[in-house]
Amino acid sequence: MVLHSLAEAATLGMLPNKQGVSYGDVYMPMTPMFHVHAWGFPFTATMVGLKQVYPGRYAPDSLLDLILNEKVSITHCVPTILQMVLKEAQDRDASFNGLKMIIGGSRLTEGLAKTAMAQGIEVYTGYGMSETAPLISLTEFSLNEPEMTEDEDIARRCMTGKPVLMVDAQVWGEGNKPVGKGQENTGELVLRAPWLTQSYFKNDDAGKGAVGEWLYAHSRHRLHTS
Incomplete structure (x- = not known):
C-alpha cells in the first residue's frame, strides 16, 4: 500500500x-x-x-x-x-x-x-x-x-x-496479443504493477490462463486513438 x-x-x-x-x-x-x-x-x-x-x-x-x-x-x-x-x-x-x-x-x-x-x-x-x-x-x-x-x-x-506511475496496462485479443487502438479494437484488460494481488479472493480459477505476472481484469476495453 x-x-x-x-x-x-x-x-x-x-x-x-x-x-x-x-x-x-x-x-x-x-x-x-x-x-x-x-x-x-x-x-x-x-x-x-x-x-x-x-x-x-x-x-x-x-x-x-x-x-x-x-x-x-x-x-x-x-x-x-x-x-x-x-x-x-x-x-x-x-x-x-x-x-x-x-x-x-x-x-x-x-x-x-x-x-x-x-x-x-x-x-x-x-x-x-x-x-x-x-x-x-x-x-x-x-x-x-x-x-x-x-x-x-x-x-x-x-x-x-x-x-498511473508503475502500472503497465494492455488490451489483449486472441492469442494473448495486444490489439490496436480505435473503437473497433476491443479486448481484455491485463495489468502488471508491483502491488497487484496474486489472485482473486477465493477464486483462484479466475487467474488461470494468465501469462507471466499479468492480472486479468475480466472486462472488455479499448485503447483510445489519443
Whole structure:
C-alpha cells in the first residue's frame, strides 16, 4: 500500500493544479474507509502533507457543510454520492468553486459530468479494482493540451484515463496479443504493477490462463486513438 500510495502521489503531483494535488489542498474522502482504505487516498494525502477532513456519516447535507466550511478542494466518490451532493447544493444555491473530484466505482456519464462542471466541480474518472489496491488509471490533462470543444472535454473526463506511475496496462485479443487502438479494437484488460494481488479472493480459477505476472481484469476495453 505504501508503494502504491507513492505512485499515486507522484501521478497526482505531476498533474496541472486544477487537477493534481498541491500542498495547500484540503482533502476529504467521500468513499468509505473500508473500501480499500478509501481508495488509498488517505495515505497519499498524508505523504503530501494535506489538511484532511473525515466526514463520519455520508449524508449529503453534512458532506456539503464540510466541503463549504472546511474549504475542501479535493475528494473522490461514486456517481451516486455525487448526484446526492449536487442535489443538496442545488437546493441551497451553493457552488463548489473548483472542487477537484475523482469518480470511480461505476461509470461517470456525460450528463452527470456536465452537471458537476456547471456547479463548479472539476470532475475526473479513476479506474481500478480492490485487487489493484485500487487505482490503476486516471483521467489526465496536460499543460499543453490542444484546445477542445465542450463535448470533447466532457468525453475525456468520462474515460478511464491513463495508467498511473508503475502500472503497465494492455488490451489483449486472441492469442494473448495486444490489439490496436480505435473503437473497433476491443479486448481484455491485463495489468502488471508491483502491488497487484496474486489472485482473486477465493477464486483462484479466475487467474488461470494468465501469462507471466499479468492480472486479468475480466472486462472488455479499448485503447483510445489519443
